[in-house]
């Protein structure tokens with residue numbers, strides 16, 4: 001099947017002229033967002049994520065470069081055409097942006113208020129969308145009576161009122177606790193699989209990417225420094241910034257207190273083993289231990305499933321005679337899909 005891209009950015013630059021130092025916020029951004037994907041854009045605060053995502057639906061205009069939505073060049077549209085476009089490319093925000101003086105149902109219907117559609121048609125659609133996000137019984141309530149997670153569900157229902165093809169999510173879960181974040185991410189994934197909506201997620205949290213995205217782009221200081229399939233990027237992060245983001249999701253960090261508590265004997269080698277194929281590590285460990293007559297203890301383990309493939313690692317200690325340890329270590333290194341590093345600087 002030929003993969004199409006619903007959104008393409010070509011050489012996009014953005015300089016805010018009112019910026020005191022005329023900061024270049026986006027520099028030469030090239031991005032292809034495949035139709036039907038859940039696409040994550042990650043970066044630290046100030047990297048330009050919001051600016052980038054706002055360029056996609058014309059809330060910001062790039063200083064140069066082009067943004068294509070299917071066959072449309074977004075940055076050549078006039079204000080009226082942009083309003084229509086935002087029905088196709090809708091958006092949710094960190095702070096939900098609900099109207100406090102309107103009911104939940106009125107908030108959801110707001111984007112089509114001025115279309116003067118049949119009241120019953122609007123009501124039915126609002127009911128259907130509130131049902132989809134699990135809030136049908138709240139339709140006559142006001143936003144102030146809802147939790148953050150419920151408010152974001154209302155915002156999602158509102159974003160769907162025009163049957164969009166793309167949903168842009170700007171730090172949509174950053175104000176929510178971990179459990180509520182999970183429930184919102186599940187809804188986003190469901191919209192993607194059931195309604196075939198392309199979802200673009202801007203976040204500073206690698207866990208969000210890990211949970212729902214198929215593709216990732218890493219934005220650093222206005223530049224895309226790495227992009228690709230989420231599993232591949234987790235397995236082989238090529239840039240230091242990407243590695244730092246990946247590290248935030250693993251449980252393989254050691255501090256001095258932990259190291260001291262292990263009380264490892266002097267004839268031991270502390271090793272981090274990460275693997276990135278679909279085989280489990282266990283046979284490799286027992287094989288090496290048998291073959292070289294060393295003892296291997298598993299001190300920490302972290303295994304997860306990304307895009308239905310296993311990825312993870314272990315911290316192990318290898319104990320025995322010096323030559324045996326050396327041979328065992330060499331043997332580990334030569335296993336396909338296994339990355340082995342000696343840990344010798346615990347702080």
Ligand SMILES: Nc1ncnc2c1ncn2[C@@H]1O[C@H](COP(=O)(O)OP(=O)(O)OP(=O)(O)O)[C@@H](O)[C@H]1O
Pocket residue numbers: 016018019023025043044045046047048049050051052204
């Ligand atoms: N309207 C604007 N006028 C001037 N400068 C702006 C404007 N919007 C954003 N910036 C600047 O652009 C840079 C990137 O901001 P942006 O909000 O896109 O980053 P971000 O990665 O989304 O960060 P955060 O996660 O903190 O929101 C910042 O230095 C910011 O001050």
